[in-house]
Amino acid sequence: MSFWKISSSLLFLLLFLACGDEDPSRQFAIKFDTSGKSFQDGESPGISIRNSSGKEIDSVAYFLDQVPLKVDQGRISLTAQTLGEKTLSAKIFCEGETIEISREITLLAGKAPELYTYSIINTYPHDRKAFTQGLEFYQDTLYESTGQNGASSLRKVDFKTGEILQQADLERQYFGEGITILGDRILMLTWKSKTGFIYNRKTLDRLGSFAYGESKEGWGLCHDGTRIYKSDGSQKIWILDPQTYSETGHIETVTNTSVFNKANELEYVDGKIYANVWQRESMMIIDAASGAIEGVVNFAGLKNKVTQHPELDVLNGVAYHPERKTFFVTGKRWDKLFEVRIEKKD
Known part of the structure; x- marks a missing residue:
């Protein structure tokens, strides 16, 4: 050169x-x-x-x-x-x-989460084969979604007897996740398929589907009447439009010391999101507006109260019964459904 x-x-x-x-x-x-x-x-x-x-x-x-x-x-x-x-x-x-x-x-968050415990009000039978992913009440009927490829389903359940009243199965390629009920519609997530399904609440006929946006996966669902909340395994809980199911924003779950990313199955009650903590015997109480984790419920010992067997899995599934003002919780392949009252720890 x-x-x-x-x-x-x-x-x-x-x-x-x-x-x-x-x-x-x-x-x-x-x-x-x-x-x-x-x-x-x-x-x-x-x-x-x-x-x-x-x-x-x-x-x-x-x-x-x-x-x-x-x-x-x-x-x-x-x-x-x-x-x-x-x-x-x-x-x-x-x-x-x-x-x-x-x-x-x-x-x-500006302050540390408060600590809560639980007391058991009633114990009911639950399908031991159900890999529970979502629970929600509509009036006095319990709706449940289950996971695993080839075993995923949407069900109506008589919670007092554990009887499955009606069931719609998902195709083998879908791994079912959380649900929420908006009037006559049921929304159900799938895990990694980036697809959610819409069902008729009365018949469990599938009406359509919707695609995810920026959210990574499908984990849990709940709603406050005007907004749908969706967890995806990250620190973000996504906000969905109740008509189009498109993602319009998100909140992030945080304590006073760190960002937290293990919100799983969701339930909305009075401005708070109750979220099972993935792979733990606990539940978070999250402020739905800010994302601050305001409380942690310790469910230690609950798993020991169900029949122990090789396929027994983690705590998962939370539903609030507004008339009884109690929570119902279970786990994956648990043979019992527990009606509990959540109480602040002394």
Whole structure:
């Protein structure tokens, strides 16, 4: 290669690097007076702008997910309607320029979850072969979905006797997951097929299907009358439109110390989502608006009260009976269904 070609190449490279350095946002950064990227809701850390530009900053405006934040004596109040991963951005007004920078933070719950336990009110028979994925009451009838390829089904059940009153089976390629009931419709998820099904509540005839959006998988479902909530095995609980079943947003489940990603079967009661914790004998009580985990129910010992056998699996399935004001819980291949009252631990 000739000297001129080498010189031209070096000149181009130097010009390219110089142009890259001209990006003014690289000369500024958001700084906190604490280390780490996690903060509790309502926390007020000290905040400032690192400035290596040599220019004088006239003023700074801060935003959390594009919502303006107030600064008081160098401290910023971090609060939001929903918790989890957030983008903190700053608009820097500097010698006639407006420069925008951002950094990612995690907004956690403002206080630790309260601890709850349970008392058993009644015990009822339950199909020992049912790999339970979803439970929900409509009036006094229990609806149940089961999983496993080749064994997945949607059922109407007499909860007092355990009798299966009606059943619709899924095709072998589908692994059934959670359900929820909206009037005369039942929505049922599948695990990894990115497909949900719509059923007639009275006949259990399949009416159609819907596709998932950004959510990874199908785990649990519940609704508050205007919004459907869907867990997918991540820290996100997705919000679905009740008419189109499309994903319109999400909340993230967090404690006061960390993001939590094990919400499984869901039930909605009075502004709270009750969620089985995957692979654990416990249930979370989640604020449906913010995602804060406000309580944890310890169901330790419940599994020991069912018939022990080689195929016995984990606690899963929660349904609230509004007239009785009690919860019904069971597990995968459990031969008992428990009616329980959830009580705050002393």
